[in-house]
Amino acid sequence: MFRSVVGLLLALLALTSPVRGEEATPLQSPDYVGSATCAGCHQDVTARWQTSDHAKAWTEATAENIVADFNDTTFAHDGMTAAFHIDGDGTYRITVTEKDGTTRDYPVHSVAGIEPLQQYLLETEPGRLQSFDVVWDTKKQRWFHLYPDQDLPPNDGLHWTGPYKNWNGRCAVCHSTGYEKNYDPQTKRYASTEVEIGVGCEACHGPGSAHVASAKEWDAKGSAPLPNAGFAVDFSDPETTIQQCAGCHSRREPLQAGSPAPGTPYHDAYNLSLLMPGLYHADGQVQDEVYVYGSFLQSKMYEKGVSCTDCHEPHTMQLVAEGNAVCTQCHSPAGNPAFPSLRQAEYDSPDHHFHEPGNSGAACKNCHMVEHVYMGNDWRADHSFRIPRPDLSAKTGSPDACTTCHSDRPPAWAASVIAEHYPDSDHRGPHYGEIFAESRSDPAGTTSDLSALAADPKTAGIVRATALAYLGQSGNPALADQASPLLADEDPLVRASAVDLQRLLPPQERADRLVPLLSDPARTVRIAAARAMLDVPMQALASDASDDLRRAMDDWQTSMASRLDYPETHLQLAGIALTRRDWPAATAAFREVVDMDPQRVEAWVMLTRIAAALQGPTNARTVLDEALQANPTDPTLNALKHQMGPR
Template identity: 30%
Template sequence: MSDFSALCCKLLLGFCVFYSTNIKAADFVGTKQCISCHQNQFSAWQGSDHEMSMNHATDEYVLGNFEDASFVFRGKENRFFKKGEQFWVNIAGPDGKFNDYQIKYTFAYHPLQQYMVEFDDGRVQLIPFAWDSRKQEEGGQRWFDLYPDQTETHQEFYWTNTGQNWNYMCSDCHSTNVAKNFNAKSNTYKTTFSDINVGCESCHGPGSNHITWTKQKSIKKAHAGFERELSKAVSHWRLEANKATLTAESINPSQQTLVCAQCHSRRVQISEKDHVKGNNFGERYLLSRINNPLYYPDGQIYDETFVYGSFLQSKMERNGVVCSNCHDPHSTKLIMPKEQLCLQCHQSDTYAQKTHHQHLDNSAGAQCVNCHMPETTYMQVDERADHGWHIPRPDIAKQLGTPDTCLSCHEDKNSEWSSKKVEQWFPQSSTRAERHFSRVFSAADQGYANVASALSHIAQNEANSNIIRASALDRLAPFPDNNTIIAVARGAKHSDSNIRLGAISGSAALNGAERWRVIAPLLKDEVLAVRAQAALAIVPLWFELSEDNKNYLTPALNEYMQIQDFNADRGYAHNNQGNVFVYQANYQAAEKAYKTGMKIEPYFANSYTNLAELYRRQQQNNQSIEVLKAGQKASPENASIDYQLGLAYIRAKQTSLAVDNLKQAAIKAPNNAQYHYVYALSIESINSNEAQQSLNKAYQVGGNPQHLYALCELQIRLNSFQANQCINELSQVVPENVVQQLKSTLQQRQSVIQN
């Protein structure tokens, strides 16, 4: 035995003896304690995405050029240099002036690496410039600006603001055993972690019991002292007759996906509880469902969603596949070449054939991932695959404008071409005949009426994945009818917590008594996220509730408020608390909460608009105006503040100022139909031509027949020759009696003019 090995054994023995007598159960011990016994796993982990998730800025980890390098952005020079062994940057700071900042930490390594500065108040912030670590021939080895549109100090993603704050945005995923430790009174952090990067215990959980187990193996303990079940869900796959895909012999309980999802998901953290021990994602996180603007209506990824939401849509998830069926959890690499991965279960004599993929063998089109896992580029250079494994649907892409996978290669074609190709290849396909949820989701997202029945069907159809059913329930909120009540009531009783959460969102369509009846049982749900969201759904009914019902609501409502306390480093949390206080008519507490939110996050617009609304309720319109004017200065790009200020000026009978602000709102938010509509109403007597243009824009943007009706009505009053054309267009989207009423009015006005 070498001297080094002997020393390791002595150190390990001493460590184990120490921990067996002094460490309490389930303490974190650090990755270094795992090395000597798990050398193969440690070697695989070294250099992996997990090991490189975050590190101290040293020569070992920094990849970027800090040899007095410079990067000119928008005519201003940013410099990257060293002082001894320290790495420094000279860039514009929170005041917009250039200063030197020490780089304390690195973030990731490929295909880009980011860098972080630590401030005296405990904030750790990501600078806006990243190092493209790809090879030079691939376009790498250069500095570039990650957020070129976030260069103003009032913008959320300006580098010193909350959008680039590691403590809130990043730490829970990039380090191990993180405690955020934010102090709302002093507005400071004392964030801690046990490992700076994603170490062993990020996935396996605290290791002290495991170390004790290594000295007391005679004691039988599941998982060698760990509490998590991380094995694959399927231990044996079999090929059944007349099937081309392997089937799980049995699907065993596994928490592996829950562990991976804690980082590989788009979600909001709501506690520091161990969601794996609780065996439900909602104990620690609130998952984003398949909604705009994160996903396209067909479920494909749009924004950065980090895998889990896509994976939950897939047949893979329902049939027992877990992450380690494809990825090595220690190296984070694929376990085999990607062209072989799918053939573990999908039989090659069916799927690796031209009759299936319709492309030349060994071509790009013959590779499963290119058609079923299309990549989207984020952060300018980072290509990420969609883990929904969707069947390519160029017919849907042609209709809805969703991504057409075929066009990833065939850039000179369009979806009309690819749709015809697929139809020629698979004329008997049952897939194209199925009622896909995407068309209904798209219609609901655009506010089309009469979609409640279709959404309800999707929500109750067990052929759909649970995350899609939950997302259908989400979309029911604006569409109250009997179908909605039935779907929400059934969803609220479902065993899947995401479906219950979707039902809670959809319950906004229900009247007070109905909402209480359906949602109140969820106030005692076993999952924190469900209890808290149920409380949020019911608290607007506060003054309709009996004292007994208020008492029943209060424990879950307290948990909801505690979640906001946990996220007190964000303006939205104080805004949420203020809204609850408003529901309870505790206006003094609401005012304080909104103002605290402004202090914590000055550019968060809702704090201003909600405080202004609070003042309006109390008939303090002048104070409402002053708050909104302050909001304009703090968040000048936000259209909602201009819109609310315009309404406040209307109440104050200051028409000119009202028109100016409503116009600004419509300019800043050109896709907001309501802003165009209200602006049109405000200038109708001042500039009728512009009013008509704005009403037409409102209808074109939102498709709301009310806006087209208003345009027709205005043209009738103006005796416009376009009135008939407008009425004919309106007749396509409204009942006949409405059209006849307008035609009658038009005839009467024409008769008066002729006489």
């Protein structure tokens, strides 16, 4: 079965061996030297970094690092029991009795995080690390379950031993330095490596051997240092800084295995999630755990050139000042010469916020950076820095900052109070959240507004890209023509979404329009173009375009191959196989999905339908019975069973 999936990836997606042409001999890349080497010269910076969450993002399972109570404590939840203890040799262990009665004892492999919770990683088979769902609350000093409302038996894909809680594939790259996943899809085993666990100096600055050599030469001979001190990342550039932080602080799909080289442009390394249902509220406020970048891109702060390090000290990760002083370093009567367009005014005053000083309502972040709790007790702020709009709540269904605190009051009350305080405000006009809210239920009925939003250069790129994504759901080919100028937009997010919209066109017309995008500077755009041209016959293209298509397909192949431990990837492979009418490969890919995650009902439905078409109703019912055994109450599967009738 698996050979069919590999064949699909390597043969169908790549089409033929990519044409690479003449390539220059690459310069020798710098090597990692480790944070301990950096500490030899940069002692003050190292001391600050050692106190940070970055340094403690992933640590060894030692008494110094583990803060939880392992002194024969237990935690029980929904039929599962975890017992925490320490062996005579000092090994920290967790004995887990699952809902099905099976018991297994695990040594704690390593530790994730330090506050407000600490999580423990268990090696369930050689090389495979899983994030255990029972974690330690460092503030309340107690054990708790991350998902107390979910029924998670061992055969559920969301169980702590399942693919979505796998540390190697889902988490380690952002908790380590110089990480390589090294997943073998044939054995389904990991042989992961890293330069060091934890986010060390070189995770952000890049490998340091050239810097070290340059520094030694400077001391010995007084020769000129290398550009940017021998590092790959130039943190003097705000956009470079933002993109370097965004690599981990975003909800995204990786385009390559392991750690991208620091300094890699974001859109060469990742495909950023847009403002879609389940991730963001209709107005762009955070909903699921989307981290920071997608929010920040919506903000006026980002538009005006504010960088992460304007507010966060990069080595301690702490704010650069206490409380409102972070904001008033710019938002004050004195302003900030680095941002000359900023209105100079008094903001940290009851005349602005209409709350008593010291009251929670007087804190800038409580109105402009509403916090949400993730992972049980971890409060994180929305970085879109939005002005409260309770007047939009009835239209968008989104929460608002005012009634987050004044929970006994409706949004209409909050809207009237703001209107009273700011009767002449110019911040109560139309908002893209109104369009998105309507588009979520009726994308075909909002195409005019979506098209105008997508074409508006004053609107944030992530918003415009989301508008294009909704237009793609309309099924109207005329919209692809209308949006074609956006294929040349300066924002890679917009270009990639505009490419996806062209899939509404017939293959040849689509190909004529997308050929230039196959050599786009951003890998995420090239991959979007390759996807959109999957059904375009190679012979329909000129020779140079065929070469570009092969190269773009190679990008796509590399991206897919880096995520073969994801059920989502095999769903994509199945879709490719369906496009090419390769039924054995589609069956193999869908089967791989349900082997990894038996709750992926969409894969079961397709397996049943393919079996019905190729093997007859008896075989289809056998597949459906297997699906129902894993998902006995699922309405879609039960409806399909009813449609198929008795045996």
